[in-house]
Amino acid sequence: MKIVIVYWHPEPQSFNGAMFRTACRVLANAGHEVRISDLHEMHFDPVSSRNNFTTVKNPDFFKQQIEEMHATVAGGFSKEIDAEMEKIEWCDLMIWQFPLWWFGLPAALKGWVDRVFAMGRVYGLGHYYETGVFRGKRALLSLTTGGTEDAFRQGGFNGDIAGLLRPIERGILEFVGFGVLAPQVVYGPARMTNDEREQQLAAYATRLQNIAQESPIAVGTY
Numbered sequence: 001m002k003i004v005i006v007y008w009h010p011e012p013q014s015f016n017g018a019m020f021r022t023a024c025r026v027l028a029n030a031g032h033e034v035r036i037s038d039l040h041e042m043h044f045d046p047v048s049s050r051n052n053f054t055t056v057k058n059p060d061f062f063k064q065q066i067e068e069m070h071a072t073v074a075g076g077f078s079k080e081i082d083a084e085m086e087k088i089e090w091c092d093l094m095i096w097q098f099p100l101w102w103f104g105l106p107a108a109l110k111g112w113v114d115r116v117f118a119m120g121r122v123y124g125l126g127h128y129y130e131t132g133v134f135r136g137k138r139a140l141l142s143l144t145t146g147g148t149e150d151a152f153r154q155g156g157f158n159g160d161i162a163g164l165l166r167p168i169e170r171g172i173l174e175f176v177g178f179g180v181l182a183p184q185v186v187y188g189p190a191r192m193t194n195d196e197r198e199q200q201l202a203a204y205a206t207r208l209q210n211i212a213q214e215s216p217i218a219v220g221t222y
């Protein structure tokens with residue numbers, strides 16, 4: 001398979017960094033082609049602006065989706081945005097590796113979505129959900145939390161993890177056509193012993209070895 005891993009954490013020695021490196025190693029050893037977007041290392045700017053484009057449709061009033069539609073036809077996405085779009089178009093499977101921040105994506109990764117998932121090239125013109133541009137591709141959220149697994153059960157301190165992830169899985173990934181695999185969640189790695197963390201990395205490695213056989217989940221019903 002062709003696999004792209006989009007990863008963000010501000011500290012390479014973090015547990016997220018270890019999850020990212022585990023995935024790169026295991027997937028490459030299994031014979032998959034792997035490309036990466038290490039957003040921290042790339043100094044990827046998460047703030048959407050006219051910097052997304054080399055073209056201009058309306059110089060007097062910046063409306064992002066209008067500029068995106070124009071850039072789609074005119075080949076007017078900036079080099080850094082175009083490179084990210086090409087990786088998604090190329091892949092069969094996209095993995096996002098991140099820490100849960102404020103019940104959602106950290107700003108760097110959310111901003112990557114804001115800039116890269118452009119109307120025209122990535123969604124729109126009748127292409128949403130089942131008719132999405134990326135139908136047939138799959139996506140995997142691999143994340144860590146500060147809270148324990150109990151805190152993320154239904155009725156728990158924070159509420160059901162499935163509910164928290166739904167805006168990402170349904171509102172972003174399925175919206176553009178991806179089939180979503182069951183999320184890989186490591187709850188509270190900072191609370192674990194080193195042995196427990198190593199077991200989590202080993203479990204992720206085992207899962208990734210057979211990831212090609214996995215089917216998408218029904219988002220919102222698991």
Ligand SMILES: Cc1cc2nc3c(=O)[nH]c(=O)nc-3n(C[C@H](O)[C@H](O)[C@H](O)COP(=O)(O)OP(=O)(O)OC[C@H]3O[C@@H](n4cnc5c(N)ncnc54)[C@H](O)[C@@H]3O)c2cc1C
Nearest residue numbers: 014015016018099100101102103144145146147189190197
């Ligand atoms: C702005 C902000 C918002 C947040 N919002 C939330 C929230 O809404 N909900 C929530 O639950 N949490 C939240 N958190 C907490 C956050 O989700 C966790 O701190 C994070 O997910 C933990 O992952 P990490 O990679 O940062 O862990 P780290 O603290 O980097 O790692 C944990 C331990 O693993 C060790 N480690 C690294 N590599 C390995 C290895 N190869 N083998 C074994 N051990 C290793 C590290 O040395 C460290 O001791 C928030 C944090 C911030 C800063």
